[in-house]
Amino acid sequence: MLDRSDILEARDRVRETSRHTPLEYSHTYSSMTGADVHLKLETFQRTGAFKIRGATNRIATLSEEQKDAGVVTASAGNHAQGVALAATRVGVDSKIVMPEHAPISKVKATESYGAEVVLHGADYAEAAEHAHELEREEGRIYVHAFDDELVMAGQGTIGLEIVEDRPEVETVVVPIGGGGLISGIAAAVKGEKPDARVIGVQAEGASSAATSLRKGERVSIEGVDTIADGIATRSVGERPFEHIREYVDEVVTVSDPEIAVTITYLLERSKTLVEGAGAVPLAAVLFEKFDYADDETIVPVLSGGNIDLNTLTNVIVRGLVETGRYLKIRTVLTDQPGALEELLDIFTAHRANIYAIHHDRTSREVEMSDTEVEIELEMRGPDHVDAFLSDLREAGYEVDVLA
Template structure:
């Protein structure tokens, strides 16, 4: 079990490498939620995520023999970059095993920080198994992404900053993957402000933490499937579970639609880019995943900003769907001159902007004398999208909403 002293000692070790990231009140999200919402902008951290804190602390405590042999780790991306940079600064050779489908941007960044990268396995857990094999074969020290008290203490330095910058907080909301971040943060905050509520947030497609806490033992799920790849682990750790059981008040779950919406709102309203895992804490606040009072001071930890650009467009599109700002529909038309113009005029009257059009007369699902029209529309909000569908149906068209 880590202590507040462990976290404070970690701050002395990681201070030169890890930035004290901003904590800012959000007027937008305070108005949307009714609470007093503050954002811990850890997406501005060096390497783009909190992981540099734990990695730096762990590598700083290596013995001379361990430094000489080098380190190895497994990561979906953020821990990989943290270990790579920390090892490079300490002059330690590092090998990082990442899943084959890890975001390209995170793979390139890890190599850019000086680590040797191997792509193995379909997810974090398979990559971890291969990394442990290298640990045995090459005599390297394994730097665990979360289930290590030294790593947890390093991550807890984020909690010290929250207390320093927002001593009057009532609730802190922290993402949960393996549990390293929330363990360190919870100890750092609860040991100083015991009345503060610590809420953990897991993604629906990687929801092992809540069940583990209920059972009192590590619960491993069969697979993970979420846009929040930074917290996509099959289970929490044995040691992190012990800390969470003692310090975490509540664990809630958000789905990918809620995560995408929070990510999109952060980008549009706060001009802040985060990855999926970085958006889950705010998603929990905005979706009312847990109860809170009006004017309650809530700090949401935006734990990372390393989103792959290939994925960003897809996530934003999902967020726009949730906001009612994007509508994709299909309509069956009579295959005769003027039908497309007729539909276009209806859409134009509603004030929607056409993003894309696909007109298909050859689909097997369409009658010989008909055509299928697929429209992608930019809309103002959910009410506007509903008005468009109503206008088309009022003119006799059968509309199928695709998204």
Template sequence: MLELDDVREAVAPVSEVARRTPLERSYTFSAMTRADVHLKFENAQRTGSFKIRGAANRIRRLTDAEREAGVVTASAGNHAQGVALAATRAGVEATVVMPETAPISKVKATRNYGATVELHGVDYDEAQARAHEIEAESGQTYVHAFDDEAVMAGQGTIGIELMEALPTIDTVVVPVGGGGLISGVATAVKGIAPDVRVVGVQATGASSVADSLRKGRLTEAEQVDTIADGIAVRGVGERTFPVIRERVDEVVTVTDAEIANALVLLLERGKTLVEGAGAASLAALLTDAFDVDADETVVPILSGGNVDLNLLTTVILRGLVDQGRYVKLRTVLKDRPGALDDLLDILTDERANIYAIQHDRTNRDVALNAAEVELDLETRGEEHVEALLARLREAGYEVDLLV
């Protein structure tokens, strides 16, 4: 099993490629949770995520023959970029298989870091199967995204950094996909300070670790469904699972809506851009997914910041909807002059800001002397939305809330 000495041995090779990322106290999230919250900004890492650490350590350990043959891997994006950059720095050719659904920004970045990219399959597991085919055909060394002790040890260097920078840590919160990050971090943290609590966080749509722990054996989901593509893995690794079972205190889950809300709060209040997987750890803290005492020192690891811009737009909108700051509603007006003005007067009185408005007389579901109106509105919270809807209904409008 992976041990603290393995992680310590990884510090030197990792430091040749990766940077030591900031660890900063968040006054905003400390006030919101009454805990002493410090954020570990792995989204500021080279390639935009922690994955460069494990990739650098694994590639550094290649034999001369393996270096000559090159490496191959599979990844939804972050591990791909880590392997691409680490291999390029080491003068090793890299082939990366990515799911066809991988964000285009991550595909482009992986190619820019010097790897050959092949798109295959609907998710990580199908991409991995294709990568193993290439491994057999070409003789390249397969660099696993998480189920490799050298990779796990490289990721664990985060834990050493945490304990050096903040020895008083009570709880570390770690996003979990296949388990490479949390295995390494738990090994490092528990090896230095056994009383530190390690909490893993998965998305509810990809919760194989939590399920495996409940059943006491490895399980695999038939499919994954989450906006957090960095942790969208069907099953935990054979090497990572025993470490998680022995050294991780608790694994909890968060919904996509909770992840989206944390991402929006990090943008707005923390001035920090993270991807869905990177926001999962903070989402668990903000939603009380695990117990936290007042003034407990908690470190959520923001594992990455490589978010696709199209997804980011959707996530921000979802976050605003959940906070009651954006609504879309529909109503029907009498098709007469001034009817729309009357509606807009109410919106003005209630100080709702109009993003968009659509006025449709041709909808067959309304009367010939009526018009359907859809409105996208900026609002100030759930209470404001309720007050606005009440005012409209009191005025006789039948209102449907669309989002």
């Protein structure tokens, strides 16, 4: 098991490569929750995520013979960039296997740090299997994304920084994928402040740690389905699972809509870009997935900001839908002059701003004398949406909400 001394040694190794990232008080989220919320912004870390810490610590311990052999790993993106940069800095050749559908931004970033990228498999598990094949075939050293105590110790340097910057911290909230991040942070925090809580958070569609804890043994789930690709793993690591059982107080889950809302809040309120995995700790606080007291000092670890722009576009729209800021509806009008004007009178009364209107006279779902209309609208919140839809239906319109 990791202890404080392992993480202190790791800090000495990673000091020149990784940054001591900011820990900032958030008036917005403190007001929303009643807690004393401080954001640990690993989004400002080199490579845009925490993974550079663990990768640097692992590669720094390689022998000269191992460095000459080169390294290989599998990653959904952030560990890939961390290994690529850490290896390149010390002249080690690196090969990274990423899932075939890895965000293009993470693929290009990994290549820019000097690694050779191989796209293989539908998810992390299949990518890792191929990476181990390359390990055997080419004699490379495998740098595991999470199931490695040196990697875990490197990630644990975040915990040291949290306690140093906010000694009164009471609860640290950390995302869980394979479990390396929370293992290191929990060991560091408990080593410095045994009474502090560490809460782990997973996406509902990738809840291997939560499932394993519930069953009392490490299990692999059949598949993953979440926008938080950075924590989309089928199983928590063997070593991390033991650390989670020893050090972590509770593991909770959040839904993809909750993640999307949190990403939107962070962009709009905090001017901070995070990926799905980076949003889950704050989502757990905002949606009260665990109990906390008024004025409790809570530190959500925003672990990374490397979100693909195509994904971000979809997430923002979903976040606006969930918060009642965007509405897409379908209704049927009589296909005659003035019908649309009558409908728009209700829109005007509610000051609903129209993004787009689409008429479809060819739909087989309506009579030939009618036309189907889809309308996209900017709204001002859930109450505005409810009142608007209520008035439409009272006026006799049959309305389907599409988004």
